[in-house]
Amino acid sequence: MLRLYDFLDSGNGYKVRLVLRTLGIPFELIECDILKGETRTPDFLKRNPNGRIPTLELEDGSFLAESNAIAWYLAEGTDLAPASRLDRARTLQWMFFEQYSHEPYVAVLRAWKHVGFGLTPDREQQVPEKLAKGNAALAVMEQHLARQPWFVGGRFGLADIALFAYTHVAHEGGFDMKPYPAIRNWIDRIAAMPRHVPITWKPAKVA
Numbered sequence: 721m722l723r724l725y726d727f728l729d730s731g732n733g734y735k736v737r738l739v740l741r742t743l744g745i746p747f748e749l750i751e752c753d754i755l756k757g758e759t760r761t762p763d764f765l766k767r768n769p770n771g772r773i774p775t776l777e778l779e780d781g782s783f784l785a786e787s788n789a790i791a792w793y794l795a796e797g798t799d800l801a802p803a804s805r806l807d808r809a810r811t812l813q814w815m816f817f818e819q820y821s822h823e824p825y826v827a828v829l830r831a832w833k834h835v836g837f838g839l840t841p842d843r844e845q846q847v848p849e850k851l852a853k854g855n856a857a858l859a860v861m862e863q864h865l866a867r868q869p870w871f872v873g874g875r876f877g878l879a880d881i882a883l884f885a886y887t888h889v890a891h892e893g894g895f896d897m898k899p900y901p902a903i904r905n906w907i908d909r910i911a912a913m914p915r916h917v918p919i920t921w922k923p924a925k926v927a
């Protein structure tokens with residue numbers, strides 16, 4: 721069985737849990753408390769030398785890191801990954817956008833203000849810049865979603881999951897979502913999907 725090393729409040733981890741849940745793939749969850757440095761122990765670093773969750777242990781005992789790479793691995797060949805070459809590339813385009821232009825601002829502010837990393841004086845100084853850059857990313861998403869219901873190919877898929885993970889909790893980092901009606905509508909539509917689960921969802925324990 722697949723084994724996922726994760727921290728329940730993590731949007732990066734949630735992407736992987738949402739893909740597993742949507743596809744009905746059973747897995748064992750190993751919770752790691754990142755606030756206590758549990759991904760930085762010598763044992764964990766053997767699984768992922770980068771010391772971060774999510775990290776997936778495959779059935780053959782090997783490990784895969786990086787949320788979007790794990791999500792792609794799990795979704796390959798399913799309805800969550802588009803069939804056409806161009807739509808697969810567009811999915812990657814949004815997943816890279818998420819990691820470079822969105823997550824470093826939207827997720828980091830939430831980690832500081834909500835998850836427990838705390839607002840040190842140095843971080844407090846960075847808040848206005850992170851809010852500005854996060855809002856720039858949200859504006860790009862808003863523009864796209866005002867014209868089409870999903871990010872790629874006219875259907876719900878991996879790009880939506882990658883961007884949903886931290887966008888739906890952006891308010892916990894101090895983002896005002898009022899200026900983004902198309903994003904709010906997209907969030908509501910995803911949250912209403914049959915197999916949807918909240919960010920802190922975990923599977924029942926393996927016996």
Ligand SMILES: N[C@@H](CCC(=O)N[C@@H](CS)C(=O)NCC(=O)O)C(=O)O
Pocket residue numbers: 727730731732733754757759760771772773774785786787788819
């Ligand atoms: N680019 C990575 C980021 C992973 C990441 O930053 N994980 C955080 C939690 S969201 C973590 O494990 N932090 C613990 C640490 O850095 O010690 C991904 O998408 O998986």
